[in-house]
Amino acid sequence: MPIVIEEISPTFEKIRDEAMEFARKNDLDEVEAQKHLRRKLKQAGVALPPSMATDEEFKQQMKETEEFERNRRNKARTQNNARGGMAKKAQMMKGGMANGKMHMYSAGGAVMDNLTPAQKNMVKKMAAANKK
Numbered sequence: 011m012p013i014v015i016e017e018i019s020p021t022f023e024k025i026r027d028e029a030m031e032f033a034r035k036n037d038l039d040e041v042e043a044q045k046h047l048r049r050k051l052k053q054a055g056v057a058l059p060p061s062m063a064t065d066e067e068f069k070q071q072m073k074e075t076e077e078f079e080r081n082r083r084n085k086a087r088t089q090n091n092a093r094g095g096m097a098k099k100a101q102m103m104k105g106g107m108a109n110g111k112m113h114m115y116s117a118g119g120a121v122m123d124n125l126t127p128a129q130k131n132m133v134k135k136m137a138a139a140n141k142k
Contacts, residue, residue: 022056026047029043029050030043030047041072048065
């Protein structure tokens with residue numbers, strides 16, 4: 011039995027092409043482009059082809075997409091709040107002179123003059139990265 015491919019009406023193709031061109035020019039996302047196409051088809055009185063979702067199916071898809079996005083945003087918001095918001099950057103402060111050396115203290119109060127030069131460079135790099 012041969013496969014029957016249903017032909018799409020020339021009116022539908024014309025409206026689809028115009029709607030997609032409009033979507034590209036106005037930088038619409040896929041959902042907005044679909045809404046625009048459906049709106050134009052209804053205005054012209056053109057029936058949806060069998061390959062397109064029915065209005066009920068499209069509404070259900072939209073509802074699921076909106077719920078997914080809402081849950082994703084809420085999850086991200088909850089994760090930020092669980093961490094206490096933005097992490098605070100450790101500040102390096104001059105602690106004064108002791109034994110002829112300048113002391114540097116981090117926010118926790120650790121003395122920096124006991125570090126090797128490599129460790130001091132690493133601390134400076136970390137501080138610079140935290141400032142970004």
